[in-house]
Amino acid sequence: MGVGLGTRWRAWRRARRARRTFGAPRGFRAERFGGIVQTETPRALVFVDRAYARRLGHDGGALWDGPEPAATDDGGNIISAHHLSAPLEAHLQLTNRCDAGCTGCYTGATPQGGPAEWGRDEWLRAVDALADRGVLHLALGGGESAVLPWLGDIVRHARARGLVPNLTTSGLTHVDELCELAPLFGQINVSLDGVGEIYARVRGFDGFARVDAAVQRLRASTPHVGVNTVVTRVNYDHLEDVFRYCRTRGLSEIELLRFKPSGRGAGVFAELTCSDAQHRGILPLALRLARRYRRRVRMDCSYTPMVAHHRPGARLMQWLAIYGCAGGDLLIGAKAHGKVSACSFAAPPAAGPDVVGLGDYWDRPEAFGAFRSWREAAEPCSSCEVHDLCRGGCRVVSAHVSGSLAAPDPECPRVIDWRAAHPASAPAPGEISTRRRLPVLAH
Amino acid sequence: MLKRWRARRGRILAVKWGYNPNSSSLGVDVTFLLFGAIAIALMTPLIAVFVRARRSARDATPKG
DSSP: OOOOHHHHHHHHHHHHHHHHHTOOOOOEEEETTEEEEEETTTTEEEEEEHHHHHHTTOOOGGGGSSOOOOOOTTOOOSGGGSOOSSOSEEEEEOOOBOSOOOTTOTTOOBTTOOTTOOOHHHHHHHHHHHHHHTOOEEEEESSOGGGOTTHHHHHHHHHHTTOEEEEEEOSSSOHHHHHHHGGGSSOEEEEOOOSTHHHHHHHSSOOHHHHHHHHHHHHHHOSOEEEEEEEOTTTGGGHHHHHHHHHHHTOOEEEEEEOOSOGGGGTTHHHHSOOHHHHHHHHHHHHHHHHHHTOEEEEEGGGHHHHHTTOOOHHHHHHTTOOSOOBTTTEEEEOTTSBEESSTTSOOOTTOOBGGGHHHHHTOTTTTGGGTOGGGOOTTGGGOTTHHHHTTSOHHHHHHHHSOTTSOOTTOHHHHHHHHHOTTOOOOTTOOOOOOOOHHHHO | OHHHHHHHHOOEEEEEESOOOOSSSOEEEOGGGGGTTHHHHHHHHHHHHHHHHHHHHHHHSOOO
16 A cells, blocks of 8 residues: 555655754855755755856865866766765764674674764764764664664754764664654665565565565655665566565655675675676666656666666766765765774774764875775776776775775676686777667667 | 856756665666766756755845
């Protein structure tokens, strides 16, 4: 049964009222290339050059003292010319406590949580530090952060400081508390890797009925509910069920996540990661389902090589802000003990700061190591026309499979084709691409 | 001449739609890939209207 119009209307009003209590989120942030404008209607971050930002009445201050990165008509990527002045979003693992015990949990969460986890006061200070730095969005996760009695304090404080808090939850616990807070979040996604029996096969336990009940209650509290689906070779052929489910429950979006070799996921990576054929087919499949079920679909940064494989064009990819490894630049992670990492899957850098110290660390030349040195890539990435967007694919998969954070993403279709054509792995400038055009774009 | 005019007016370089709730990676709305390059042609003027409307609302807000 779907969500009625009356329920949708009340949820929308509640969400709007709650957000108005705290005022609008930060509206502009200066960057070397110009700046980022945040709009609430539609919900978007709009990247503009300096001239456009000036026309809007903004001043970039010291960031605009240097020369403006050169823009080109063919979609040359001036956003990637330098790392941003701050991450767009910070992914805060507020706790590593979770009772679910999912087979492939990327944080290896346990009912006891991690050692030396931060508490409410530390995270409040972290929110202050991130707001001071100019971070725009928070993605709160865990573990299961719904179990924290002070989650509401963090969310309200983030709103008060002009940040937009978003949340991922398993939907398995503390649903009453989440429903109360729901209108304050920009978006809540529930982890749902399949419908019915498929959920149990992926997660290792039968929790679908509980999650479904939580989804319906959350959807009655806010219109901005979606699902996160980790795509594995087990559920790939059943993704249509997830899209159909989202339409039935009136959920706004589906976010597809590539399986990562992190936490407990490292031990089952070879078994669960999608096949090459599935990786090559994920974008056409996702778009076909988005069109059929009229749902928005998001794909995570690690899927950028699989998106680029279909040649949507560098200009369109840049316009949609489709970036590959965005760790240590567009996003940062923070572990439950407060240490900053390039992304949630990566280990904190040696001698790296905690979140409160991010400001001093951000512009250091050595900050985030291999995550920031993607420009020094070898073949086949160095000759790829979208390398400044893709940035070599997922560093975490590279490190797990190849042993090096700097290696090309081993699951990238272009890398696979190039290696097949060059068994000795000799560089081949100007190689003939075997990538296919995306069927839905060809017509 | 067109280049100079564009340089003076400035450009929208990219639009990142929606909020990413996923606390493990950066999710990007790829739905617009269904429309190909037409998305840029259609959506850029539209988003410009919203950006300018936001500025007008800000200017209209009494200060102090």
